[in-house]
Amino acid sequence: MKTLKPLTIEEANENSQVIFSAVKSKIGRVPNLYAAMGVSDKLLRGFLTFTETLKSGEFTSKEYEAIALATSQTNSCDYCLSAHTAIGKMNGFTEQDTLDIRDHSIEDTKLKAIGTLVSDLINLKGHPSDTTVDNFFDAGFNKAAFVELIAIVALTTISNNIYHNGGFEIDFPKAQNTEQLHLV
Known part of the structure; x- marks a missing residue:
């Protein structure tokens, strides 16, 4: 059973909608992975923030x-x-x-x-x-x-x-x- 599906902007809660808009303005779209994560705005925000933090770390x-x-x-x-x-x-x-x-x-x-x-x-x-x-x-x-x-x-x-x-x-x-x- 597949539990998670990408949310449309209308299906997402207000906080996830804001994140979706920011992602779309940055990369031109909201990838399905992020749209599925958007069921929890806390997860999506944390994931994206942690990703950006780590991308500025030790590795090229x-x-x-x-x-x-x-x-x-x-x-x-x-x-x-x-x-x-x-x-x-x-x-x-x-x-x-x-x-x-x-x-x-x-x-x-x-x-x-x-x-x-x-x-x-x-x-x-x-x-x-x-x-x-x-x-x-x-x-x-x-x-x-x-x-x-x-x-x-x-x-x-x-x-x-x-x-x-x-x-x-x-x-x-x-x-x-x-x-x-x-x-x-």
């Missing part, structure tokens, strides 16, 4: 998108893979880069360390291996980046779970190779 925009891609891949979220593939391309990734991040074949040492740490955090329930953590620090990241990565994984997992409980239309160009996510 490409590294941030690599974290979001690796998280969405590990959590099997078609919607977020599509969104972060599109955003990643706007930040300089090629289509192949996004696929390589998702399957851990990216050659860039920093991006590989990010992807491995994300995967370990999710698959090992918050307990990455010592080797994975050491590789992350050896790639040049600091402890602030480590905790911010944990936060970005948590934030992206929220959006993954909203989609999993909504199953609404993907309103971004569909990411390649998502059909493999559902073979398990």
Whole structure:
């Protein structure tokens, strides 16, 4: 059963309507994910504020998108893979880069360390291996980046779970190779 659906501006409460208007004026539309989150203006406002805060942190925009891609891949979220593939391309990734991040074949040492740490955090329930953590620090990241990565994984997992409980239309160009996510 899919519990969540995107709200129209008329269906949203007054606070969510204000947020929808701000999002629309900033990016030209309200993505379905945000429209579904809008059932709780507290969640939507907090999510957007936390996202902006973390995007001003330790990671470049490409590294941030690599974290979001690796998280969405590990959590099997078609919607977020599509969104972060599109955003990643706007930040300089090629289509192949996004696929390589998702399957851990990216050659860039920093991006590989990010992807491995994300995967370990999710698959090992918050307990990455010592080797994975050491590789992350050896790639040049600091402890602030480590905790911010944990936060970005948590934030992206929220959006993954909203989609999993909504199953609404993907309103971004569909990411390649998502059909493999559902073979398990």
